[in-house]
Amino acid sequence: MDAIYGLMHGFGVALMPANLMWCFVGCFLGTIIGIIPGLGPSATIAILLPMTFNMDPTGGIIMLAGIYYGAKYGGSTTSILLKMPGEASSVISCLDGYEMARKGRPGPALGIAAISSFIAGTVGVVLLSFLAPPIAAFALSFSSPEYFALMVMGLSLVVLLAGDDVLKTLLALLVGLWLASIGTDLFTAQARFTFGQSALLGGIEFMSLAIGVFAIAEILLSVEAREKVEMLKIPKGLRNLLPSREELKACRFAFFNGSVTGFIIGVLPGAGSTIASFVSYGIEKAVSRHPERFGTGVPEGLAAPEGANNADTGGALLPLLTLGIPGGSSTAILMSALILWGVKPGPLLMTQQPDIFWGLVASMYVGNIALLIMNLPLIGVFTHILRIPLYVLYPIILGVAIVGAYSVSGNMVDVGILVGFGLMGYGMQKLGFPTSPLILGFVLGDAMERALRQSLSMSNGDPTILVARPISAVLFVMAAVILLSPLLRRAFAKRNLAAASAPHS
Amino acid sequence: MNIVTRLAAAAAVAIGIAAPAAAQDWVPRKPVSVVVHTGPGAGSDVFARAVINIIDKEKLAPVRFVVVNKTGGGSTNAINFTTSKDGDDYTLAVYASNWTTDYLVQKDATNSLQGLTPIANLIFEPALIMVRADSPFKSLKDFIDSAKAAPNMRKQAGGTPLGRDAMLRHVLVANTGAQWPLISFPGGGERISALLGGHVDTLVLDGSEIGDFIESGKLRALAQVADKRVESFPADVPTIRESGYDIPIPLQPRGVMGPPNMSKPAAEYYRNLLARLVETPSWKQYVREARLESSFIAAGDLAAFLEKFGDSTKSALKSANIEVVR
Amino acid sequence: MMTGKTPYGDLLSGLFITALSIYIVTAAVPWGVYGAAGPGPAFFPLIYGGLMLVLGLVLLGRSLFGRRTVTAAGEQPAVDPEGRRAAMATWLALAASIPAMMLLGFLGGFFLFAFFLIKVIFHKPLITSVVAAVAITGGLYLLFQVLLDVDLPLGMFKGR
Structure with missing residues (x-):
C-alpha cells in the first residue's frame, strides 16, 4: 500500500504544470532525435543533457527520462520504413517491420510499433511502481552462470530464425560470434583478430554491422532487382495508416510477451534492451501457430520486440533507482545527471526523496500516453518518406550511413568496415546464408563469452556451476524446449504429409 | 558518439552560455573539443562533463567545451585521435591512469601520453x-x-x-x-x-x-x-598502509592534455583556466560530493609526474607478470 | 528467400569458411587457452572456431558429394547478369568513394559517388543527376557539418 500512497504523491508532483511540460518536451525531443539512425537513447540523452543543467532535479530527471523512452519510440521508424535500424534494439524490428512496409502497410507497422510501445512501456512502469523491491532482489541473484544460460537460450532462438538450411544458419551464427570477439579482450587486454589495425581495438560497432548487412545490402539487392520489384506501394486513406482489427488481434500475445520479457531482461544489469528485443522475438516465434511466416511481415513479429524495447525502460530504471546500479549507458548518464544535481540514486532515494522517485515514476505513466498521442498523427508524415524516388533516397541513406560510421572515431577505416559489411550482407543473401543469425551471434557473443569465463573463474574451472543453480537450470530447460519446438513441429508435419511427397532439404 | 556531443553543443548554445572574456594574450574563439576515452556515463566522461559544467556555471570561458567520446582499445583510440590533431589549439583530452598503462601493454598502441602537451592534472581519485x-x-x-x-x-x-x-x-x-x-x-x-x-x-x-x-x-x-585518510571517507576505515601493508598505492589521476605542438599561449590559457577552476566554490563542492582529492599539477611538473607515474606503472606491471611491450 | 543456390556457391562459401576457421584457431592458440585466473582469451574462439571448422567441412562435403538440391527447372530463379552488374557497380562505387573522400573531402567525394549512382545506375538525365547529386551532398553537409557540427571526412587539401 506504500506504493499506492507513493504513486498518488508522485502524480501530485508529475501533474504540476511545469513538470508536465518538461515531460512533454522530453518525450517530443526524444522521439524526434531518436529517429535519426545511429542516435539511440543514450546518445539522445547525452545530446540533450545540457538543456537540463539549470532545471530543478525533479523536472530535470522527468525530462531526461522522457527523452530516454521517447528516443525508444523513435528508434523503430527507420527500421520499418528503410530497413535501416534507428538504434541497436530496433535491429530485429527490421525483419517483420520492413516486410510489412514492403507489403504496402507501412502505416499499420508504425502504428503497431507505437501501440506496442505504449502498452509495454506502461506495463513496465506498473511493475516498477509495485514490485520494485522483490524484483531488485531477483536481479541480484542473477550472476554470470545465469547470464550464460540466458545467452544459450538466446542462441537456441537461432533455430527459430533459421531459414530452410540449418547448416548455413549455424555457420552464419558462428561468424557472428567471431565478429563479436574482434577487439581488445576485456579480461587480459589481448588484442584479438585486429589485423594490426588500431581502429579495430575497440571492436566492431554493432550499428555499422547492422546497417551494412541490412540497409546497404538491401540497397544492392534492390538495385539488382531493378524495376522488377515494385517497392512500397502505399495505399491511400486513413484505414491504411492504422493497424486493422485483425492485425491487433494477432498481436495480443506479443503485447504481453514483449512487456514481460522486456521488463525482466531490462532489470538485469548485464543484458540490455537489444538482447530483450531478440529474446522476445524468439519467444513470439516459438509459441506462434505459424512460425514459418515470421520474417515475411507478420505484425506480432514487430510488436514483440518493440514492446520489449520499451518495457525495458521501466526495468532498467529499477536497479538504478532502488540500488544505485546503472545497467547500461543510458541509465549511467541519467545517474551522472542525478549526481550533478546532488541527488544520490540508491536504496535511500525512495524514502528520503520521494518527490524525485515517485514523481519520476508517475511522470512515466503520463509520458507514455503523451507519446502514443504524439506518434499516431506522425505516422502519416513519416510514410511520406517512402514517396521519395529511389534515386534520391538511396544516396541519402548511404550518405547518412557513411557519416554515422565516420563520426564514431573520425577514421575512414570504419567507413571501409561498413562498406565491407554491405558486400558481406549482399553476398550472404546470394549464397543462401540468412543474415539474422549473424546479427544474433554478434549481439550475444560478447556477453556469452564474458559470462562463460566469469563463471569458470568463479568456480575455479568447475563447469557444473553453469547448470547447478536454480535460475540457470530453468533457463537451460527453456533453451531445450525452444530448440525442440520446431523439431517437434516438423515431426508432426512430416507424419501428416506422409511419405509420398518429395524430400525437402 | 561524435554526433552526440556536437548536438549537445548545439543544445548548449540554444540555452545560451555566454561569459566575459578575460584579458589575455590568447582567447579561444570557437568551441573546444574535449576528448575522453569512455562512452557517456563512465568515469572519464562523467568527470569531463562535470568539469565543463562547472566552467559553464562559473562563466570561466567565453566558448563552449564539447565532450568527444573516442572509445576503443581502452585509451588507444582517444590518444591516437588527440595525437592526430597536431598543433590544434581547440582540442583537449582528459586522461586517466590507463592512458599510461595501455601504451605499455598494447602492441597496437603507437602514441604515448608523453607525446601530448601537458596542461594540468586536476584530481586523484581515492x-x-x-x-x-x-x-x-x-x-x-x-x-x-x-x-x-x-x-x-x-x-x-x-x-x-x-x-x-x-x-x-x-x-x-x-x-x-x-x-x-x-x-x-x-x-x-x-x-x-x-x-x-x-x-x-x-x-x-x-x-x-x-x-x-x-x-x-x-x-x-x-x-x-589512498596514501593518507580521505576526509570524505568514513573516519573509522584505515588506509591500506595502516592495515599493515606497506605497498605503493596505485593512483587514479585525472587531468587535461593538449595535442602535440599546441601553441604556447593556448596551452598557457588552458592552464590558467583550470587554475581558476580549482579555486571556485562549485569545484570544491563537486570534489567533496564525489569524494575526490583535488590536486593541481601544471605543465612541466605534470610532465615530470607522468614520467614517474609511467615508471611506477611499468614496475607494477612487471611484478604482476604482465607483458610490457615498451 | 534465396535465389541462385548453386553447389558452386556452397563450394566457395565452404572453402571460405574452412579457411576462416583455420585462421581463427591458429591465431587464437598462442593467446592462452586456460590460465591461473580462469579461461584465457583463446578459450571461446577455439570453441566456435572448432565448430566452424567442422561445419565448414560438412558444407564443403555436401557441395561436392551431397545430393543436389532439387529444384524444378521452372523454379530456377533467372540470374539477371545486368542487374548483378548494376549491384556490383554500386558497391564498387561506394568502396571507391572512400579514397575519393580522403582525397577530395566529403563534398567532392560524395558528390562524385551520388552523381555516379544517379546517372549510371538509375539512368537519369545529366541535368537531373547533377542537380540531385549537388542537392543531396549539400543537404547532408548542411545537416551534419553546419547544423549538428559533426565533422565530415577531410580531404588531402584540408577541404571537407
Whole structure:
C-alpha cells in the first residue's frame, strides 16, 4: 500500500504544470532525435543533457527520462520504413517491420510499433511502481552462470530464425560470434583478430554491422532487382495508416510477451534492451501457430520486440533507482545527471526523496500516453518518406550511413568496415546464408563469452556451476524446449504429409 | 558518439552560455573539443562533463567545451585521435591512469601520453576496498589471510585488467603472497551487483561510485586506497598502509592534455583556466560530493609526474607478470 | 528467400569458411587457452572456431558429394547478369568513394559517388543527376557539418 500512497504523491508532483511540460518536451525531443539512425537513447540523452543543467532535479530527471523512452519510440521508424535500424534494439524490428512496409502497410507497422510501445512501456512502469523491491532482489541473484544460460537460450532462438538450411544458419551464427570477439579482450587486454589495425581495438560497432548487412545490402539487392520489384506501394486513406482489427488481434500475445520479457531482461544489469528485443522475438516465434511466416511481415513479429524495447525502460530504471546500479549507458548518464544535481540514486532515494522517485515514476505513466498521442498523427508524415524516388533516397541513406560510421572515431577505416559489411550482407543473401543469425551471434557473443569465463573463474574451472543453480537450470530447460519446438513441429508435419511427397532439404 | 556531443553543443548554445572574456594574450574563439576515452556515463566522461559544467556555471570561458567520446582499445583510440590533431589549439583530452598503462601493454598502441602537451592534472581519485555488509571479513588482513589460506578461492570483481583496481590487486598479490583472481565486468553496475548479490567477495570502488551504499547498510569498507585518510571517507576505515601493508598505492589521476605542438599561449590559457577552476566554490563542492582529492599539477611538473607515474606503472606491471611491450 | 543456390556457391562459401576457421584457431592458440585466473582469451574462439571448422567441412562435403538440391527447372530463379552488374557497380562505387573522400573531402567525394549512382545506375538525365547529386551532398553537409557540427571526412587539401 506504500506504493499506492507513493504513486498518488508522485502524480501530485508529475501533474504540476511545469513538470508536465518538461515531460512533454522530453518525450517530443526524444522521439524526434531518436529517429535519426545511429542516435539511440543514450546518445539522445547525452545530446540533450545540457538543456537540463539549470532545471530543478525533479523536472530535470522527468525530462531526461522522457527523452530516454521517447528516443525508444523513435528508434523503430527507420527500421520499418528503410530497413535501416534507428538504434541497436530496433535491429530485429527490421525483419517483420520492413516486410510489412514492403507489403504496402507501412502505416499499420508504425502504428503497431507505437501501440506496442505504449502498452509495454506502461506495463513496465506498473511493475516498477509495485514490485520494485522483490524484483531488485531477483536481479541480484542473477550472476554470470545465469547470464550464460540466458545467452544459450538466446542462441537456441537461432533455430527459430533459421531459414530452410540449418547448416548455413549455424555457420552464419558462428561468424557472428567471431565478429563479436574482434577487439581488445576485456579480461587480459589481448588484442584479438585486429589485423594490426588500431581502429579495430575497440571492436566492431554493432550499428555499422547492422546497417551494412541490412540497409546497404538491401540497397544492392534492390538495385539488382531493378524495376522488377515494385517497392512500397502505399495505399491511400486513413484505414491504411492504422493497424486493422485483425492485425491487433494477432498481436495480443506479443503485447504481453514483449512487456514481460522486456521488463525482466531490462532489470538485469548485464543484458540490455537489444538482447530483450531478440529474446522476445524468439519467444513470439516459438509459441506462434505459424512460425514459418515470421520474417515475411507478420505484425506480432514487430510488436514483440518493440514492446520489449520499451518495457525495458521501466526495468532498467529499477536497479538504478532502488540500488544505485546503472545497467547500461543510458541509465549511467541519467545517474551522472542525478549526481550533478546532488541527488544520490540508491536504496535511500525512495524514502528520503520521494518527490524525485515517485514523481519520476508517475511522470512515466503520463509520458507514455503523451507519446502514443504524439506518434499516431506522425505516422502519416513519416510514410511520406517512402514517396521519395529511389534515386534520391538511396544516396541519402548511404550518405547518412557513411557519416554515422565516420563520426564514431573520425577514421575512414570504419567507413571501409561498413562498406565491407554491405558486400558481406549482399553476398550472404546470394549464397543462401540468412543474415539474422549473424546479427544474433554478434549481439550475444560478447556477453556469452564474458559470462562463460566469469563463471569458470568463479568456480575455479568447475563447469557444473553453469547448470547447478536454480535460475540457470530453468533457463537451460527453456533453451531445450525452444530448440525442440520446431523439431517437434516438423515431426508432426512430416507424419501428416506422409511419405509420398518429395524430400525437402 | 561524435554526433552526440556536437548536438549537445548545439543544445548548449540554444540555452545560451555566454561569459566575459578575460584579458589575455590568447582567447579561444570557437568551441573546444574535449576528448575522453569512455562512452557517456563512465568515469572519464562523467568527470569531463562535470568539469565543463562547472566552467559553464562559473562563466570561466567565453566558448563552449564539447565532450568527444573516442572509445576503443581502452585509451588507444582517444590518444591516437588527440595525437592526430597536431598543433590544434581547440582540442583537449582528459586522461586517466590507463592512458599510461595501455601504451605499455598494447602492441597496437603507437602514441604515448608523453607525446601530448601537458596542461594540468586536476584530481586523484581515492577508492575504498569494499565487501558486503554481512561479509565475514572485518579488515583487509582478514581477507588477505583468507586468500592466502585458500588460494584462488576468494574473488575480486573488477573492470579491465589494466584498471586501477586490477593494478592494486597485482601489487597486493605480489607483496603478500596471497592469491585471488580478478573477474572482469565491463560495466560499473554489473561489478557492483556481483558484489551485492554475493557472487564475488570484494571489489574496489572509486570515490564517485560509492553513493550511499555504506549509509544504507549494503556494503562495508575494509580499507582506503589512498596514501593518507580521505576526509570524505568514513573516519573509522584505515588506509591500506595502516592495515599493515606497506605497498605503493596505485593512483587514479585525472587531468587535461593538449595535442602535440599546441601553441604556447593556448596551452598557457588552458592552464590558467583550470587554475581558476580549482579555486571556485562549485569545484570544491563537486570534489567533496564525489569524494575526490583535488590536486593541481601544471605543465612541466605534470610532465615530470607522468614520467614517474609511467615508471611506477611499468614496475607494477612487471611484478604482476604482465607483458610490457615498451 | 534465396535465389541462385548453386553447389558452386556452397563450394566457395565452404572453402571460405574452412579457411576462416583455420585462421581463427591458429591465431587464437598462442593467446592462452586456460590460465591461473580462469579461461584465457583463446578459450571461446577455439570453441566456435572448432565448430566452424567442422561445419565448414560438412558444407564443403555436401557441395561436392551431397545430393543436389532439387529444384524444378521452372523454379530456377533467372540470374539477371545486368542487374548483378548494376549491384556490383554500386558497391564498387561506394568502396571507391572512400579514397575519393580522403582525397577530395566529403563534398567532392560524395558528390562524385551520388552523381555516379544517379546517372549510371538509375539512368537519369545529366541535368537531373547533377542537380540531385549537388542537392543531396549539400543537404547532408548542411545537416551534419553546419547544423549538428559533426565533422565530415577531410580531404588531402584540408577541404571537407
